Amino acid sequence: METIRVERAKTLKEKPNPDTVKFGVSFTDHMFLMNYADGKGWYDPRIVPYGPIPLEPSAMVFHYAQEIFEGLKAYRRADGKVQLFRPRDNIRRLNTSAQRLCIPTLDEDLALEAICQLVRLDESWVPSKEGTSLYIRPFIIATDPTVGVHSSHTYLFAVILCPVGSYYPEGINPVKIFVETEDVRAVRGGTGFAKTGGNYAATIRAAERAGQKGFTQVLWLDGVERKYIEEVGTMNVLFKINGEVVTPPLSGSILAGITRDSCIQLLRSWGVPVTERKITAVELFAAGESGALEEAFGSGTAAVISPIGEMDWDGRRVIVSGGKIGPLSQRLYDTLTGIQWGKVPDPFGWVLPL
Structure with missing residues (x-):
């Protein structure tokens, strides 16, 4: 494996207050870079001081959106040590996105070593306050x-x-979601399963409309028949209906969430039945109106678990779990964050101590 050269920053930044730090605003002292050229492959892996990246105005990423990214976190344990959560899964998914966007794939071992070395170098940026973490953003651009x-x-x-604060500084409050009936996020055969910026740009208009109506998130329908539930906001979504957890299948138009997979593995280990199948908005709202819908929640790296307390679809309004977080959602959140921060055992081998 190629050696990663390191150029240390001569001047170190002042670290943000962990009580007030915002997501995606403050960045650490260093970054990792590596270049690719046809006929040469990936070359010159290096850690350098964080700073601007010079690009030509004609760089293809600006014009044709050939880019991909990932998101994962490093956590400070109670004993002061730092660990990552399922980093190799993020790298594999980055390569899956690369194949869809015609981007050369990475050597997984080198990419993991790059992330680990970078976090070790800037380890003092990993906050120790409960609920905080260090967000890691790998990306590739044309x-x-x-x-x-x-x-x-x-x-x-x-x-x-990027150091980030607790996603729920005042506790986990269920969100209100709005079923989007005009815009679509993705279609099978498109790029919906890849983590690429265009997917997220396509969600902004609907999210802003939902926000203007007092909703926190958008519940996306499939892009063809416009009747099957796909995702909530930028997260996967799961529903507990009559004791069974139902989540849309990975059919090519939604992201294969690592938190989603973690939830499914945990639920099955607890003996909770989980089914990956199509579910229509009609079925979902009928379950909500009859009381069969016991819980609903989104899953993702940023929030881990985002409980849904209210849903609206063409004027039909459903309150879920009394507008409060349900016991299963709470258990998933507590267990996942417990594993991530090293508070509870990790029987799945998900964490990587540095």
Whole structure:
């Protein structure tokens, strides 16, 4: 494996207050960079001081959105040590996205070592306050200075780090969601299963409309028949109906969430039945109106578990779990965060201590 060279920052930044730090605003002292060129492959892996990346105005990423990214976290345990949660799964998913976007894949071992070395170098940025963590953002962008629709011949792989506060500083409050009936997020055969910026750009308009109506998140329907539930906001979604947890299948239009997979593994280990199947908005709201819908929640890296307390679809309104977080959602949140922060045992081998 190629050696990663390190250039340390001469001046270190002042770290943000862990009580007030906002997501995605403050970045650490260093970043990882590596270049790619056709015929040469990935080369020059390096850790350098965090700073601007020079690009030509004609760089293909600006014009044709050939880019992918990931998101994972490093956690400070009670004993002061730092650990990552399922980092290799994030790297595998990054490569899956790369294949869809015609981007050269990474050597998984080198990418993992890059992340680990970078976090170790900036380990003092990993906050210790309960609920906080260090967000890790790997990404790849097309850098060819060419205005033309084709795959780039050069790329840049980068990793940046960002300390983040507790997602729920005042406790987990269930969110109100609005079923989107006008816009669609993705279709099978498209890029919905890849983690690429265009998927997220396509959600902004609906999210803003929902916010104007007093809702926190959008519940997305499939892009073809416009009747099957797919995702909530930028998270996977799960429903507990008559004692069974139901979640939309990975059919090509939604992201294979690592937190989603963690939830499914935990639930099955507890003996809770889990079914991955299509579920229509009609079925979901009928279950909500009859009382069969016991809990609903989103799952993702940022929030881990985001309970849903209210749903609205064309004027039909359903209150879930009395508008409070349900016991199963709470147990999942407590267990997952317990594993991530090293408070409870990890029987699945998910954590990687540094």
